[in-house]
Amino acid sequence: MSDDDTKSNLPALTRQVNELVLAGSLQHAEEALSKAADEHGDYAVAEVLSTLPPQVTALHLAGFDGAKTSVATLLVPPKAWAESLAYMAATWPDDMIEDDPERIAENLFNHMHGVVYATDDEDRRHELLAEASSSDWGATAFAIVWSLAPKEILEVAGEINSRGPQPNIVTTSDSDIVPLAVDLARASEDGWQRSLLELFPEFRNTADLADVELPEDEDEAEEFPHRTTRELLYRLRKQVPSVRSTPKRSTRRSMGTDIFS
Structure with a gap:
């Protein structure tokens, strides 16, 4: 044809x-x-x-x-x-955001991981990550995933700050989130920094953030200032663009919710 x-x-x-x-x-x-x-x-x-x-x-x-x-x-x-x-x-159902935000974040991670690593094409991987992290909502989406392992993300930030986004960066955890974080930093320095500051909004820049040391005690570590998974999920909700500003609009209400109205 x-x-x-x-x-x-x-x-x-x-x-x-x-x-x-x-x-x-x-x-x-x-x-x-x-x-x-x-x-x-x-x-x-x-x-x-x-x-x-x-x-x-x-x-x-x-x-x-x-x-x-x-x-x-x-x-x-x-x-x-x-x-x-x-x-x-x-x-995402409202009750799940309230009752089980970590499950939603894990599903989002599985989705992002599935798309980014669907093929072995590194150029496509970097283009996907760079595009996805270039918007406010993209930075929030990555921050939602990072919120599942904030301590590991801080370790990664420190390593990247001192060594650059080397693919062999390791942390004290074997979390699957770490390779995605490193690949984002390799694909887009700006996207990586924006996602970090979305999770840790009290910091002005990632250089300051990379010097932070978390307490050894897990209970004290939980008090380290960062946005919670639930807070970030609601934050992304508020960033959903209105379909009224989208020319490619379906005439049918597609989601059974007024979030697109």
Whole structure:
């Protein structure tokens, strides 16, 4: 099939995927994308994913993490993924934010890890991380993940401040969050710093933050000033852009909530 034929099919495929996701048929949306990849190539799928409204992309990708295979996870363009991160907050139930914020943060980490490490392409990985951390909501999303291991993040900050973002940085913990933090610092120094200061808002810069030593006593360490996971989850909620300012708007209320109104 020619490039012109492929391009003429993209609007129809975009509408199809959009409608399937809004209907809750994520698996059928994946099947449509997979079929398009087989018939028209990965570029066509990436093009469709780049034209979906970010709230629809968020709803779609929220159904997948590192444990589930997803064509969208493999091929979502960095900019489209970055824009969708704000809308992830709309997929979280209010009662879960109150009762189990750490579980939401862990799910967000699984999602981010699944997208960033879906392939071995280091250039794509760095582009994903740089784009995702370039916005206010992106910095907050990373801070939500860092809030699961603030002590380890402080250790990483100290190591990066003294040695640079070396891939072999280790901490006293074997947390899976550490490699993601190091890769973010390697991909975008600005994004890394913004995410740190989002978690630790009392500090003016990361140089000061990197010199901080946490108390040995775990109870005292918990008193170290940083935003809690719950606080950051609500903070991201407030950063969700209104769909009224988004030209690629669905005529159907997509999430069953007024957060996009």
